[in-house]
Structure formats: structure tokens, C-alpha cells
Amino acid sequence: MTADIASLQNRPVIIGGGMAGLMTALALAPEPVVVLSKAPLGLEASSAWAQGGLAASLGPDDSPALHAADTITAGDGLCDAQVVARITDAASQAIETLARLGVGFDRKPDGSLSLGLEAAHSRNRIVHALGDGTGREIMRALVAAVGKTPSITVMAGFEARRLLVEDNAIRGVLAADPSGAVTLATTRVVIATGGIGGLFLDSTNPQGCFGQGLALAARAGARLADLEFIQFHPTAFDGPARPMPLVSEAVRGEGAHLIDETGRRFMADQPGAELAPRDVVARAVWRHLGRCHRVFLDARQRPGADFARRFPAITAFCRDAGIDPAVDPIPIRPAEHYHMGGIAVDGAGQTSVGGLWALGEASSTGLHGANRLASNSLTEAAVTASWVAESVAATAGRPLPPPRPVALPPPPDPSAVRPILSRGIGVLRDRQSLEAALRALLPLASSSGPAGDPAAVGLMMAVAALGREESRGGHYRTDFPQTDMVARRSMLTLDQAFAAAWDHKPSARRFA
Numbered sequence: 096m097t098a099d100i101a102s103l104q105n106r107p108v109i110i111g112g113g114m115a116g117l118m119t120a121l122a123l124a125p126e127p128v129v130v131l132s133k134a135p136l137g138l139e140a141s142s143a144w145a146q147g148g149l150a151a152s153l154g155p156d157d158s159p160a161l162h163a164a165d166t167i168t169a170g171d172g173l174c175d176a177q178v179v180a181r182i183t184d185a186a187s188q189a190i191e192t193l194a195r196l197g198v199g200f201d202r203k204p205d206g207s208l209s210l211g212l213e214a215a216h217s218r219n220r221i222v223h224a225l226g227d228g229t230g231r232e233i234m235r236a237l238v239a240a241v242g243k244t245p246s247i248t249v250m251a252g253f254e255a256r257r258l259l260v261e262d263n264a265i266r267g268v269l270a271a272d273p274s275g276a277v278t279l280a281t282t283r284v285v286i287a288t289g290g291i292g293g294l295f296l297d298s299t300n301p302q303g304c305f306g307q308g309l310a311l312a313a314r315a316g317a318r319l320a321d322l323e324f325i326q327f328h329p330t331a332f333d334g335p336a337r338p339m340p341l342v343s344e345a346v347r348g349e350g351a352h353l354i355d356e357t358g359r360r361f362m363a364d365q366p367g368a369e370l371a372p373r374d375v376v377a378r379a380v381w382r383h384l385g386r387c388h389r390v391f392l393d394a395r396q397r398p399g400a401d402f403a404r405r406f407p408a409i410t411a412f413c414r415d416a417g418i419d420p421a422v423d424p425i426p427i428r429p430a431e432h433y434h435m436g437g438i439a440v441d442g443a444g445q446t447s448v449g450g451l452w453a454l455g456e457a458s459s460t461g462l463h464g465a466n467r468l469a470s471n472s473l474t475e476a477a478v479t480a481s482w483v484a485e486s487v488a489a490t491a492g493r494p495l496p497p498p499r500p501v502a503l504p505p506p507p508d509p510s511a512v513r514p515i516l517s518r519g520i521g522v523l524r525d526r527q528s529l530e531a532a533l534r535a536l537l538p539l540a541s542s543s544g545p546a547g548d549p550a551a552v553g554l555m556m557a558v559a560a561l562g563r564e565e566s567r568g569g570h571y572r573t574d575f576p577q578t579d580m581v582a583r584r585s586m587l588t589l590d591q592a593f594a595a596a597w598d599h600k601p602s603a604r605r606f607a
């Protein structure tokens with residue numbers, strides 16, 4: 096940190112130093128802003144781990160309308176068509192912005208962008224960098240650009256613990272680093288804290304991504320949307336490492352098959368087989384594991400001997416675990432990968448609390464609906480950063496008397512919540528599993544201990560999942576396998592979630 100706290104008062108505060116947060120800070124320049132990041136920039140952020148890339152209709156056979164149509168198909172009836180149109184229209188401009196900021200995208204010999212294909216995209220439209228190192232390259236360039244922008248003050252190592260709110264309007268942020276608490280007085284806060292994978296035992300996300308922004312917003316009274324929609328990646332590497340390394344969909348795209356320990360290709364007779372949509376494959380693998388099988392990705396025939404050249408990063412972590420993908424089947428299992436739900440925002444990224452914006456994976460814009468189309472999340476973060484920056488800049492900051500002090504909550508710890516959510520709100524859910532999760536979460540969420548915030552987020556997810564008595568996209572209820580004719584988004588505040596949880600299980604009151 097380069098400035099003392101007193102000089103930073105009344106600036107917009109951006110919580111989160113991933114792609115969403117840094118692009119917002121850069122788009123706000125030269126307006127002075129503060130970026131709070133609990134980890135050093137570039138670390139503990141999903142953005143740096145993205146392998147595939149960003150979706151944008153740049154090919155001669157492509158158009159924003161085709162990209163929008165694919166997004167809406169994947170979203171299973173729940174996308175906001177207006178938001179989809181705005182984001183797919185603006186995607187190519189966002190790629191230009193990133194290139195201008197110094198991101199070295201992979202290009203063809205003629206200098207044009209090299210466009211990859213991913214599952215459920217009808218055209219080649221995935222812009223990537225360093226092969227499967229897109230996120231690393233984006234974060235390198237953004238961190239360098241932030242370092243050259245004097246209007247941005249980065250407070251690395253500071254964790255936001257509470258938003259200070261009076262009369263449903265932001266008055267400040269309470270944050271802490273190992274040396275103690277600091278209060279930043281401000282009337283403008285942007286939440287860009289990423290996903291929720293750290294709330295699950297099995298996830299591909301950095302473990303520090305456990306929905307802290309959702310808890311901050313929920314405790315401030317904000318509405319959250321579509322929390323029940325979680326994308327589980329079907330092929331995370333089933334070894335001891337947590338978070339779980341991803342075995343990219345591209346491996347199945349190159350012809351690898353899913354087999355069990357007997358060598359049986361158990362998805363062969365399903366529509367699309369191993370290349371069926373991500374949620375379909377995740378459920379098939381989950382069910383097979385539930386029948387006491389083990390599941391492997393068999394790449395021995397295809398890509399076979401070419402595997403190490405095509406997938407050097409996957410080869411490296413497989414070899415660390417003593418597996419050579421050209422010779423051995425790769426053990427896999429589904430893992431939490433992406434949260435479609437989040438803090439409900441309007442077309443400018445504004446939440447239901449005055450002076451509070453959200454973007455990136457922590458937000459719910461309506462782009463993804465019930466299921467995210469691969470590589471649409473980085474695109475969403477890049478595009479919406481300019482919307483949020485414009486809206487924040489147009490909202491005058493007001494110097495006000497210091498906000499009322501509140502006690503610093505303890506550092507949040509999701510470890511007690513992980514087994515509960517993993518059992519209760521996983522790939523397959525039903526009333527019984529969700530009610531059991533509610534019973535376990537309610538006392539934790541009502542406490543002021545380290546599990547309080549993670550449990551409050553989990554409670555809201557479980558209430559939303561219990562309320563959705565249908566199956567759609569990433570939300571599958573074994574007791575309600577049908578998809579309703581009419582799709583509706585779900586909206587919830589923390590107070591509503593507590594009320595619903597008490598109603599469901601009045602006996603849980605005795606734990607409070």
C-alpha cells in the first residue's frame with residue numbers, strides 16, 4: 096500500500112482484484128479508486144486460472160446474434176435476452192480493450208486472432224492466450240496496467256469483512272489485514288469477489304473464493320438471484336489435490352472416452368455421449384460413482400501419444416500423480432466450477448442497495464440463465480466492467496461524517512460448511528438433502544463465529560434450491576425431474592432466507 100488510509104476516504108472502493116475488479120478500476124481511471132484484494136494481485140483469483148478463453152463473435156461466419164442464440168440455448172430458458180444481446184454485441188470491443196491493455200492473445204500468422212471451438216458454441220469464437228494459459232496472460236497484463244495507473248491504490252492483503260450501510264445506502268467498508276481493522280468511508284462500493292467453489296469439498300476454484308462478496312451484500316440487505324444454479328465440471332482430476340485440477344473438455348473433444356474401472360464406456364448410448372452438455376455429463380458421472388464405480392477419462396487411443404504435446408499442463412499434473420495419460424486412464428469426478436447465481440444487478444451493475452455495484456462471478460446479470468455457456472464468464476466480466484465504471488463515475492461521491500463503527504467479525508472460515516453443502520446441494524438434490532442442509536446451516540448462519548458468513552450464503556443457496564421444484568440447467572432435483580413450462584428467476588434477501596429456513600424446520604430454532 097502506498098497511501099495512508101486518511102487520504103483514501105470517500106473514493107470508490109472495489110472489493111476484489113481479479114479480472115472484474117481490475118478492469119473496473121482501469122475503466123474508472125483517472126478517477127482515484129481503491130482496490131481491496133485479500134490476496135496479492137493475480138493470486139487466489141479464478142481469473143488467473145482460466146484455461147479456455149473469452150467468447151466473442153469475431154469469425155467471418157459468426158455474429159453476435161449467433162453467439163446470443165447459443166448462450167440462450169445453454170441457459171435453458173432463464174437468460175435475460177436483453178442482457179445477452181448487450182453482452183454479445185459488446186464482446187468484440189472488450190477483446191480490443193484487453194489487447195490495448197497489453198494482453199497477448201494467440202494469433203494466426205496473418206495477425207488475426209486465433210479462434211477456438213468449445214462445447215455448445217456453434218462457431219469458432221474462443222479467443223485465447225498462451226494456449227491454455229489465457230487467464231494467466233490476462234492477469235499479467237492487467238496487473239501491469241494497474242501498476243502504471245497512479246489513480247488506482249491497491250490495498251493487497253486486506254479482506255473486506257462488512258459493508259457499512261445506513262438507510263439502505265452504502266456508507267463504508269470495514270476491512271482487515273493481519274495488523275488490524277480499517278474503515279474506509281465511501282458511498283460507492285463495487286463487489287468483484289468471484290465465485291463460491293471454496294464452499295464445497297470438491298471444486299476447481301481457488302479455495303479463497305467462497306462467496307464472501309455474496310455474504311457482504313446479503314448482510315447489507317441486497318437481493319441475490321438464481322443462487323441454486325451451480326455448474327459442476329464433470330472432469331476434475333480425482334486426486335488428493337484441492338482445489339482439483341481441471342481436465343479440460345477439449346480432451347473429450349479430441350476423442351477421449353469416459354469409462355469405469357471395468358473398462359465399460361457407460362455414456363456411449365446417451366445422446367451426444369461424452370460430448371453431451373456439461374450438466375448432463377456431470378450427472379451421468381455422478382450417478383455412476385454413486386453405484387460404487389470409479390470413473391476415468393480414457394485418452395489412450397485418442398489423443399493417445401499426442402496427449403503431452405496437446406495438453407502439456409494436464410500432462411504435468413497427471414505425471415505428478417504418477418499417471419501418464421497416453422498409457423493410463425485418468426481418474427475424474429465432478430467438482431463445483433462456476434456459480435450462475437449471485438448478487439442481483441441491473442443493466443448498470445447496480446444492486447438493490449444504494450451505492451453498491453457488483454460484477455464478475457459474484458454478480459447475477461441474467462446472462463448465464465440456468466447454465467453458463469463455456470467462456471462467457473470472462474467476456475461478461477470484461478464487458479460489464481465498463482458499464483459499472485460508467486455508472487460509478489456518474490454517481491457523485493458524497494463526503495459524509497464517518498459511518499457508525501461496527502465490531503470486526505472474525506476471519507471467515509468455510510470449512511464447517513463444505514461437507515454440508517457438498518452433501519446437500521450437489522450435482523443431484525432433493526427435498527431431504529436440502530432440508531438436512533438447512534438444519535445444519537441454520538445454527539451456523541445465525542452465529543457470529545467464523546462459519547457465519549459462509550453458512551449464510553449456503554443457507555440462501557439451499558433455500559433457493561428448495562423453492563425451485565423443477566429441474567433446469569445446473570439445478571437438478573431428483574424429486575422434481577421435470578422442467579416447468581414457464582421459467583422464472585429466483586430472488587432472495589438474507590432475511591427472506593432465514594424466514595423460509597425457520598418455516599421449513601421450526602425445530603431448528605432450538606439451535607439458535
Ligand SMILES: Cc1cc2nc3c(=O)[nH]c(=O)nc-3n(C[C@H](O)[C@H](O)[C@H](O)COP(=O)(O)OP(=O)(O)OC[C@H]3O[C@@H](n4cnc5c(N)ncnc54)[C@H](O)[C@@H]3O)c2cc1C
Nearest residue numbers: 111112113115133141142147148255289455456470472473
Ligand atoms: C480452473 C478454471 C478455469 C476457468 N476457465 C474459464 C475460461 O476459460 N473462460 C471463462 O470465461 N471462464 C473460465 N472460468 C471462470 C472464470 O475464470 C471466473 O468466472 C472469472 O475469472 C471470475 O472473475 P472475477 O474477477 O469475478 O473473480 P476472481 O478472478 O475469482 O477474483 C476474485 C477476487 O476477489 C478477491 N476477494 C474475494 N473476497 C474478498 C474479500 N472479502 N476482500 C477482499 N478481496 C476479496 C480475491 O482475492 C480475488 O482477488 C474458469 C474458472 C476456473 C476456476
